Amino acid sequence: MNNKFEIPPLRPAPRPRAAPEVGAFGVVDTLRTGLVNRRSELTQKHPLEQSELLYDLNQHQIKLGMARRVCGAALPLSLQAERMYAANIKRLPGIKSSNLHLEVFTGVDEDLTIEDVFDRPNPWEDLPQHPRGTNTA
Numbered sequence: 779m780n781n782k783f784e785i786p787p788l789r790p791a792p793r794p795r796a797a798p799e800v801g802a803f804g805v806v807d808t809l810r811t812g813l814v815n816r817r818s819e820l821t822q823k824h825p826l827e828q829s830e831l832l833y834d835l836n837q838h839q840i841k842l843g844m845a846r847r848v849c850g851a852a853l854p855l856s857l858q859a860e861r862m863y864a865a866n867i868k869r870l871p872g873i874k875s876s877n878l879h880l881e882v883f884t885g886v887d888e889d890l891t892i893e894d895v896f897d898r899p900n901p902w903e904d905l906p907q908h909p910r911g912t913n914t915a
Contacts, residue, residue, distance in 0.1 A: 838884075 842854040864880040
């Protein structure tokens, strides 16, 4: 049985903590590894916090598991292939891709997030207007 399409558990297994690498002088290289969060070293994350971090992945695995149980193994494989192809669609170099196909496929386009409300304006909205282009009477 392929374990890839099974429904994930509600409580994820705790991940092992990686010890920070000590540099040549016996101290942690803060410029390369970033600041150390002492809270994460002393205590474990709350199970709900870990579950929320992996929410999208868990929902995707649940949908694949249900599709496998209802329609067989071919449907989850084709859904994963389409998701992989949608994620690999890029534009020309230097132009940022909107990933619209992937957003529509995953259903993210229907969600209203904080980025939709408080996003930065488009770059062409900040360009200075030509003085003769305005209608003044």
